[in-house]
Amino acid sequence: xxxxxxxxxxxxxxxxxxxxxxxxxxxxxxxxxxxxxxxxxxxxxxxxxxxxxxxxxxxxxxxxxxxxxxxxxxxxxxxxxxxxxxxxxxxxxxxxxxxxxxxxxxxxxxxxxxxxxxxxxxxxxxxxxxxxxxxxxxxxxxxxxxxxxxxxxxxxxxxxxxxxxxxxxxxxxxxxxxxxxxxxxxxxxxxxxxxxxxxxxxxxxxxxxxxxxxxxxxxxxxxx
Numbered sequence: 739x740x741x742x743x744x745x746x747x748x749x750x751x752x753x754x755x756x757x758x759x760x761x762x763x764x765x766x767x768x769x770x771x772x773x774x775x776x777x778x779x780x781x782x783x784x785x786x787x788x789x790x791x792x793x794x795x796x797x798x799x800x801x802x803x804x805x806x807x808x809x810x811x812x813x814x815x816x817x818x819x820x821x822x823x824x825x826x827x828x829x830x831x832x833x834x835x836x837x838x839x840x841x842x843x844x845x846x847x848x849x850x851x852x853x854x855x856x857x858x859x860x861x862x863x864x865x866x867x868x869x870x871x872x873x874x875x876x877x878x879x880x881x882x883x884x885x886x887x888x889x890x891x892x893x894x895x896x897x898x899x900x901x902x903x904x905x906x907x908x909x910x911x912x913x914x915x916x917x918x919x920x921x922x923x924x925x926x927x928x929x930x931x932x933x934x935x936x937x938x939x940x941x942x943x944x945x946x947x948x949x950x951x952x953x954x955x956x957x958x959x960x961x962x
Contacts, residue, residue, distance in 0.1 A: 740952070743806075745766070746798065748937050751937040754937060759958045789884075791836075792883070796825065799865040829860075830859070833852075837913055846914045851899060856891055858888075861885070864884070889917075
């Protein structure tokens with residue numbers, strides 16, 4: 739059975755993939771995001787927001803792929819030689835600047851006061867590494883793409899912002915908001931794939947799988 743190994747600790751990403759019928763294994767990459775972005779800027783120059791998240795998604799996926807040695811797979815041992823690794827990273831673009839997770843409550847509050855009543859673009863980079871053995875159809879492919887979705891925010895009051903930040907939810911997510919949690923009440927609309935805003939675009943995952951010769955049903959559990 740082909741297994742998907744998610745290079746992310748995000749519960750929302752894991753839940754989204756499960757809604758697709760795919761129960762991913764999880765291994766966190768431990769990538770130094772600032773260092774990865776600095777290295778990319780040194781090599782390529784200024785990064786567009788859609789490129790920055792792709793750089794981080796690639797770094798996470800490749801770091802996890804390189805950590806697989808066949809002897810330290812734990813729960814993935816039954817999938818050794820039949821794994822795909824997926825890395826993701828999300829950032830919100832607002833006024834030409836990109837924002838990941840806020841550093842603290844004060845920063846989350848400041849961001850919401852800047853976002854309220856306005857629109858931003860949530861970029862989610864995806865990177866897929868085909869770690870399957872060649873005899874199992876492995877291509878050795880390593881490829882990615884970015885999902886970009888326009889998000890319209892409600893015009894929150896200061897009291898609403900303070901109450902939302904106090905829940906702690908904005909501190910855990912890129913852009914300081916969710917659409918699948920308490921923050922959903924403060925998003926008035928989106929233009930694009932809402933799965934990408936949650937953290938992983940299912941249509942984009944389908945497209946990446948196709949490029950290594952697979953379909954989504956190939957990742958579904960075999961029913962006896």
